[in-house]
Amino acid sequence: MTTDTPPKPVHHGRNVKRIREILGIKQDALANDLGLSQQTISQLEQKEALDADMLDKVAKALKVPADAIKNFSEEATINFIANTYNDNAASYGHYYNFNPIEKMVELYERMIKEKDALIEKLMKEKK
Numbered sequence: 120m121t122t123d124t125p126p127k128p129v130h131h132g133r134n135v136k137r138i139r140e141i142l143g144i145k146q147d148a149l150a151n152d153l154g155l156s157q158q159t160i161s162q163l164e165q166k167e168a169l170d171a172d173m174l175d176k177v178a179k180a181l182k183v184p185a186d187a188i189k190n191f192s193e194e195a196t197i198n199f200i201a202n203t204y205n206d207n208a209a210s211y212g213h214y215y216n217f218n219p220i221e222k223m224v225e226l227y228e229r230m231i232k233e234k235d236a237l238i239e240k241l242m243k244e245k246k
Contacts, residue, residue: 128167129168133164149181174188
């Protein structure tokens with residue numbers, strides 16, 4: 120017997136907040152880029168769903184694809200970081216500089232590949 124758990128609903132606002140924090144962007148800075156107030160950004164981050172126009176504007180301001188906001192997964196991010204950085208990094212005590220936007224794009228591309236592989240597998244099983 121399989122126990123299919125329903126997928127967690129996507130919370131656009133929470134995903135915007137997580138991505139913004141990963142990128143080290145303050146609400147004030149995002150608000151300034153969008154021509155909004157910091158309070159409006161705070162309210163936006165509380166919304167479960169953003170309309171397509173606002174989602175596109177926020178994505179452009181954060182310099183990430185809109186789909187990265189729609190498909191953001193904390194589990195995938197943790198797995199990505201765990202698989203990308205090994206224990207040797209901590210043992211040397213160095214700070215590793217990387218561009219968080221590039222890492223987000225890598226994560227997004229990996230998520231799309233995994234989704235495509237799953238769809239392909241399901242299509243084969245359906246036949």
